[in-house]
Amino acid sequence: MHSPLSNTIENLVAYAANTAFSPDDRGIRRRYWESVSLQLADIFQDASKKSVVDPHRTLYQLAESFLTNFNSGWPILNHEQLDPDTHHPVLFLVVGAIGAMFGDALHRQYGTLMHERLRRLLSASLYDLEGPDEDLVWLAQARLLTQTAALYFGQHQGFSYAQHIAAITVAQLRRMGFFREPSPDGLLMAKLSKMSNEAELAHYKQAETRRRIAFGILRTDVYTSVLLSTRPLLSADEMKLTFPRSDSLWMNLEGLSPEAQLQAHQIENARCLQMPFSDLIRIFLDKAEPNPELGALGYELTMFGLQDAVWKFTQDPELFPRLTGHCLEEIDIAVSEHRESVPRPNGERIIPALAVGQIRRRMDELYAERARLLHALDSWSHAVNIAINNGTFMYHRGTLLSCLMLYHLSRLRLTAPLEWLHHISYRAAEPQTVDWHTHRKVEGWLRSAFAPQAAQQAWDVKWLIESELQRPKGDRAHFNFLAFCSLHHAAVVLWTVAGSGEMRPSTIPKAEIETFLTNCPSLFSQLSSLGGNSFEVAAYRLAGHRFPTVAEVGN
Numbered sequence: 001m002h003s004p005l006s007n008t009i010e011n012l013v014a015y016a017a018n019t020a021f022s023p024d025d026r027g028i029r030r031r032y033w034e035s036v037s038l039q040l041a042d043i044f045q046d047a048s049k050k051s052v053v054d055p056h057r058t059l060y061q062l063a064e065s066f067l068t069n070f071n072s073g074w075p076i077l078n079h080e081q082l083d084p085d086t087h088h089p090v091l092f093l094v095v096g097a098i099g100a101m102f103g104d105a106l107h108r109q110y111g112t113l114m115h116e117r118l119r120r121l122l123s124a125s126l127y128d129l130e131g132p133d134e135d136l137v138w139l140a141q142a143r144l145l146t147q148t149a150a151l152y153f154g155q156h157q158g159f160s161y162a163q164h165i166a167a168i169t170v171a172q173l174r175r176m177g178f179f180r181e182p183s184p185d186g187l188l189m190a191k192l193s194k195m196s197n198e199a200e201l202a203h204y205k206q207a208e209t210r211r212r213i214a215f216g217i218l219r220t221d222v223y224t225s226v227l228l229s230t231r232p233l234l235s236a237d238e239m240k241l242t243f244p245r246s247d248s249l250w251m252n253l254e255g256l257s258p259e260a261q262l263q264a265h266q267i268e269n270a271r272c273l274q275m276p277f278s279d280l281i282r283i284f285l286d287k288a289e290p291n292p293e294l295g296a297l298g299y300e301l302t303m304f305g306l307q308d309a310v311w312k313f314t315q316d317p318e319l320f321p322r323l324t325g326h327c328l329e330e331i332d333i334a335v336s337e338h339r340e341s342v343p344r345p346n347g348e349r350i351i352p353a354l355a356v357g358q359i360r361r362r363m364d365e366l367y368a369e370r371a372r373l374l375h376a377l378d379s380w381s382h383a384v385n386i387a388i389n390n391g392t393f394m395y396h397r398g399t400l401l402s403c404l405m406l407y408h409l410s411r412l413r414l415t416a417p418l419e420w421l422h423h424i425s426y427r428a429a430e431p432q433t434v435d436w437h438t439h440r441k442v443e444g445w446l447r448s449a450f451a452p453q454a455a456q457q458a459w460d461v462k463w464l465i466e467s468e469l470q471r472p473k474g475d476r477a478h479f480n481f482l483a484f485c486s487l488h489h490a491a492v493v494l495w496t497v498a499g500s501g502e503m504r505p506s507t508i509p510k511a512e513i514e515t516f517l518t519n520c521p522s523l524f525s526q527l528s529s530l531g532g533n534s535f536e537v538a539a540y541r542l543a544g545h546r547f548p549t550v551a552e553v554g555n
Contacts, residue, residue, distance in 0.1 A: 004039075004043050005043050005106075005109065005110060005113065006113060008036065008039055008040060008043065009110070009113050009114050009117055010117070011036070012036060012093055012114075013093065013114075013117050013118065013121060015032065015089065016088075016089035016090045016092070016093050017090065017121060017125075019089055026085050026086065029085055029089070030084075030085045033059050033060070033084060033085075033092075034056040034057075036059060037055060037056050037057055037058035037059045037060070038055050038056055038058070040058045040059065040110070041055030041056075041058045042055075043106070044058070044106055044107065059084070059092075059096055060084055061099075062095075062096035062097075062099040062100050062103075062107075062111075063082060063084055063092065063095045063096050063099055064099065065099030065100070065102050065103065066082075066095045066096065066098045066099035067079075067082060067099075068102075069099070069102040070098050070099070070102070072247075072478065073398070073478050073480055074212075074216055074219060074480075075212070075247050075250055075251055076141055076144060076145060076212055076213065076216055077095070077141065078205075078250050078251050078252065079251065079252065080205075081141075081209075082095065087138060088138035088139075088142070090118070090121070090122075090138065090139075090142050091138045091141055091142045091145075093114060093118060094118055094122075094141075094142045094145050094146055094149075095145065096111075096114070097110075097111045097114035097115045097118060097149065098111065098115075098145060098149050099111070100114070101149075101153050111153075112153070112155055115146065115149055115150070115153070115155055116155060116156070118142075118146055119146050119150060119161045119165065122139075122142055122143050122146050122165060122168075123161065123164050123165050123168060136172070136176065137209060137213070139172065140169060140172055140173060140176070140178070140213050141213060143165050143168065143169040143172070144169055144213060144216050144217055144220065146161075146165055147161075147162045147165040147166050147169065147217075147220050148162075148216075148220050148481075150162040150165070151220065151223055151224065151227075151481050152481060152528075154533035154534055159224070159227065159228065159534075162220070162223075162224050163224055163228070163230070166217065166220060166221055166224060166233060167233060169217055170217060170221070170233045170234060173213065173214060173217060178210050178213060178214045179214050179234075179238050179239055179240060179241065180240040180241065180276075181207070181240065181241055181242065181276075182206075182207060182210070197258070197259065197262055198258070200262060201258055201261060201262045201265065204262070204265040204269070208244065208245055208250055210241075211241055211242070211243075211244045211245075212244050212250070214239065214241055215239075215241070215243075215244055215301060217234065218234050218239065218301075218304055218305075219304060221233050221234050222304050222307045222406075223481045223482065223485065225307060225311060226307065226406075226409055226413070226482070226485055226489075227481075227485045227488070229311075229314070229315060229418060229419050231308075231311050231315065232307055232308050232311060234308075235308040236277060236278050236280075236281035236282075236305035236306075236308065237278050237281075238278065239276070239277040239278050239305070240276040240277070240278050241276060241277050242272055242273065242274060242275065242276065242277070243272060243273060243277070243295075243297060243298055243301065244297065245265070245268045245269070245272065246268060249261070249264050249265065249268060273292060273294070273298065275292070277301065277305060280292070280298075280302060280305070281302065281305040281306065284302060284305075284306065284376045284379065284380065285306075285309065285372050285373065285376050286372070287371075287372055287375045291379055291380075291383055293383075293387075294383070294387075295392060296387070296392055296393050296396035296399045296400065296403075297396075297399060299380070299383065299384050299387060299392075299399075299403055300399050300402050300403045300406075302380060303380060303403055303406045303407055303410070304406065306373070306376060306377070306380070306410070307406075307410070309369075309373045309376075310373065310410045310413060310414065312369075313370050313373060313414060314413040314414055314418075317417040317420070317441075317445075318441075319366075320363070320366070320367075323360075323361050323363050323366070324360055324361055324362065324363050325360040327448065328370075328450075374414075377407065377410060377411065380407070381407060384403060384404075384407075388400070397475075397476075397477035398477040398478035398479075398480070400477070401464065401468060401477040401478075401479070401483070402480050402482055404464055405461065405464065405482040405483055405486045406482055406486075408457050408460050408461050408464070408486065409457075409461070409482065409485065409486045409489065411453075411457045412454055412457040412458060412461070412486075412489060412490065412493065413489075415450040415451075415453045415454040415457065416445070416450065416451075416454035416457075416458075416489075416493050417441070417442065417445055418489055418492065418493075420438050420441055420442050420445070421442060421492045421493060421495075421496050422492055423435065423438050424438065424439060424442060424496070424547065424548065425492050425495060425496075425538070425541065425542060426538075426541075428541060428542070428545035428546070428547070428548065429541065429544075429545055431548035431552040431553050431554075432552065432553065432554045433554060434548060434552075434553040434554060435553075435554070436550075436553050436554055439548070439550060439553045440550070442496065442500075443500070443550065446496070446497065446500050451497055452497075452507075454493050454497075455493060455494060455497045455508055456507070456508070457490075457493075458489070458490035458491075458493040458494050459490075459494070459508050461486045461487060461489075461490040462487070462490055462494070462516055465479075465483060465486075465487055465523060465527070466523070469523070469526050469527075479527045479528065483527050484524065484527060484528075484535050487520070487523060487524065487527070487535070488535050488538060488539075491516075491517065491520050491538075491539055491542055492538075492542065494508075494513045494516060494517065495513075495517055495542040495547060496547055497513070498510050498513040498514060498517070498547075499546040499547025500547050517539075517542050517543050518543050520539040520542065520543060521536045521539040521540050521543065523539075524536045524539055
C-alpha cells in the first residue's frame with residue numbers, strides 16, 4: 001500500500017522523466033514545484049507536528065540544503081546551475097534528495113525513497129542515446145551525484161548501484177568527449193579572440209563544468225575501487241584535461257560581476273599548469289623526471305591518478321610468489337633506500353606450488369614497474385611535506401586530509417592482503433565458515449615484514465582521523481568518503497594483527513589496538529551521523545569477536 005509520501009515521490013519522478021526533452025515554460029515549472037512543495041509540507045508537518053516555514057518552497061529548501069551541506073566537498077554545481085526553474089527537473093530532484101538527508105527523520109525518509117527511485121531511473125534510462133550530447137550535461141551531473149550519494153548515505157544496495165551507475169556514466173562521458181579539453185590550444189585561442197565577452201565567459205564556464213564532471217567521476221570511481229578492491233574504470237592515461245580551476249571562482253564566492261568573472265577566469269587560466277593530467281601522472285611514475293610543483297588540489301588529484309597502478313599491485317597478493325618463487329618483503333625498503341637493484345629474498349612465506357610445465361621467472365620489468373610506483377609514492381609524499389611547510393594547504397585542510405588518507409591507504413593496500421582479511425572478519429562470528437587456505441595465507445602474511453608495516457599505516461590512518469576529530473567543529477576538515485573507507489580497512493588490519501600471535505614484534509601496543517577497536521564504531525558516527533551504517537556494523541563485529549585460530553576455521 002502506497003503512502004502519501006511515496007505517491008508524491010512517484011508523481012515527481014514521473015513529471016521529471018516525462019519532461020526530459022520537452023520544452024517547459026519556466027512559470028509552469030515553478031508553479032508545479034510550488035504545488036508539490038505544499039503537498040510535502042503537509043506531510044512533513046503532520047508527522048512532526050511542527051509548522052513548516054514557507055511551505056510553498058519546501059523543494060527549494062531541500063536544494064538549498066544540498067548547496068550548504070554537500071556541494072562544498074567537491075562542487076559539481078555552481079549557483080547558476082542550481083536554479084530550479086531552469087535546470088533539468090531530474091537533476092533538481094537528485095539535488096533535493098541529497099539535501100533531504102541533512103534534515104529530520106521524515107526528511108531523510110523522503111531523501112532515501114527519492115534516491116532509490118531516481119537511481120533506478122538513471123541506471124535504466126537511455127536518455128544518453130535519445131538526445132544530443134550538448135543537451136545531456138544534466139544527465140552526467142545527475143548520475144554522478146546519485147552515484148556519490150549511494151556511497152555516502154548507506155542506503156540499501158548503495159555500493160552495488162554506485163558501481164553500476166559509474167559504469168554507465170563513464171560510458172556516457174567517453175561518448176561526449178569529456179576526458180579531453182574541447183579543442184586544441186591554437187584553435188581555441190583563435191575562437192576566443194572572436195567571441196563577445198558574454199560568449200567567452202560562457203565558454204570558460206562550460207569548460208569548467210566538463211572538468212568538474214570528469215574529475216568528479218575519477219574521484220568516485222576511486223572511492224568504489226579502494227572500498228571494493230575492484231579495478232578503477234578510468235585510468236589517468238585517459239584524462240587529457242588540465243586541473244579544475246578554483247572553487248571560489250567556480251562558485252563566484254566574491255560576487256564578481258560578469259566582467260570581473262571573465263577577467264578572473266583569464267588570469268586563472270594563464271596561471272594553471274597547462275599540462276594534461278595524463279602526462280602529469282606519467283612524470284610522477286618516471287624515476288628520472290623531476291616532478292612539477294603543484295597546488296593543494298593538484299597533489300590530491302595526483303594521488304587519485306596513481307590508483308590504477310596501485311590496484312595492479314594490490315589485487316593479486318600472490319602475483320610475485322607465483323611467477324618468481326620469491327616474496328616481496330624487502331622491495332619497499334630497497335626503493336626507499338634508492339638501491340639500484342631490488343633484492344628477492346627466499347622468505348619462509350607460503351609459495352604456490354608449480355603447475356605442470358610452469359617455470360620460475362625473473363619478471364624484471366614487473367619488479368621495476370612496482371618499484372616505479374613505490375618511488376612515485378615516496379616522491380609525492382616528499383613534495384607534499386614541503387608544500388605543507390610552505391603553507392600550500394593552509395586554507396585547504398579537507399584537501400590535505402583527503403591526500404593523506406589516500407596515500408596511507410595506498411601504502412596499506414600494498415602491504416596487506418585486504419580481501420583475505422575481510423573474508424575472515426566477515427565470518428568472525430562463525431569461524432568454521434572461514435576458508436582454511438585463506439586463513440593459512442593470512443598467517444603467512446602475519447609472519448612477514450609487511451604485517452608490521454601495514455599495522456603502522458593503519459595506525460597512521462587512525463591517528464589522522466582522531467586528531468582531526470579533536471579539533472573544534474568550525475576548524476575541522478571536511479571528511480570525504482576516503483575517511484570511511486580508510487578507517488574500515490585500517491580497522492581490519494589492526495584487528496588481525498592484535499588477535500593473532502603470529503606477527504613479528506610491533507611498536508603498537510596490543511592494548512592500544514584493542515581500545516581503538518572498542519571505540520571504532522563511535523568514530524564512524526563522529527565522521528558523519530548520516531551514513532556509514534554498514535561501516536559501523538563491520539566495526540561492531542570486529543569489536544565483538546577475535547581473530548579465529550586455525551583450529552576454529554573450516555577445512
